[in-house]
Amino acid sequence: MSGKFETIKPVEKPEGWKWEGTWVSKFGCHLDIVNAQIESKRKLYAEQGYEILDSYIEKGDMFARVKLLVRPIREGNEEEVKPVKGETRVSSKCKNGVKxxxxxxxxxxxxxxxxxxxxxxxxxxxxxxxxxxxxxxxxxxxxxxxxxxxxxxxxxxxxxxxxxxxxxxxxxxxxxxxxxxxxxxxxxxxxx
Incomplete structure (x- = not known):
């Protein structure tokens, strides 16, 4: 890969990338599966009580770089952060119970x-x-x-x-x- 990337999907709301309580999740994948990967991550994050607010995608020779703006899902009162399904959240834990x-x-x-x-x-x-x-x-x-x-x-x-x-x-x-x-x-x- 030459190392040159071209923006194929700019951020929709640049001001949103500065919101408190958000973070950026980054990944790389083949160009043909970008949308499938984003949808897969959207489902995974939703199960864990998070939502994707925006995305930024760059295209290289064969691969794409993707950045997703993520935050906890907010229901009702925007000041209060609540998980999606009551108090249950999925997390990756070791068999020994630690992360x-x-x-x-x-x-x-x-x-x-x-x-x-x-x-x-x-x-x-x-x-x-x-x-x-x-x-x-x-x-x-x-x-x-x-x-x-x-x-x-x-x-x-x-x-x-x-x-x-x-x-x-x-x-x-x-x-x-x-x-x-x-x-x-x-x-x-x-x-x-």
Missing amino acids: ITAVFALMSFKLILEFDNREYRLLNVKGLLKNEKGVLAEILDIDMFRTARVDRIAGTVVFENEVDFDPEILYKSSVNIDHITGNEGEMRHEGY
Whole structure:
């Protein structure tokens, strides 16, 4: 791909992309399936209590880059955010019942992952991807690696090139930081 992209669908309401409580979901796909991918994400987000407000699509040689403006669905009172189906929301959780809530990318191609059970784990991404090619290998470029962020819907890590990982794989492939620092057996003071 030459790296040149042409806008094929501009944003409809540029001011909307600055609303509080929204975020941008990005993905890339083949040009022929852009609309199907957007519709699939629309259904997935709706099941989880979110809606797509706007989209921005760029066309490359073979692939498209898509940005979706997403926010929680609001019913009735616009000031109050409510889930779609009562209090139920679907979330991607590991079998061990945790999801990733924060990520910090180190220059050594390691990620510090915070899980919602307040456990911190260290993941060696170079070791995890040592034999990979293509889009996964792109993560081993330091600039791409440093784009690691948490996808709030999926509860996992995603990179700017839209590669994400199953949180269960990240959990199993990482090691508890307390194990590394030797703090596993330390007793905490009662006041802490």
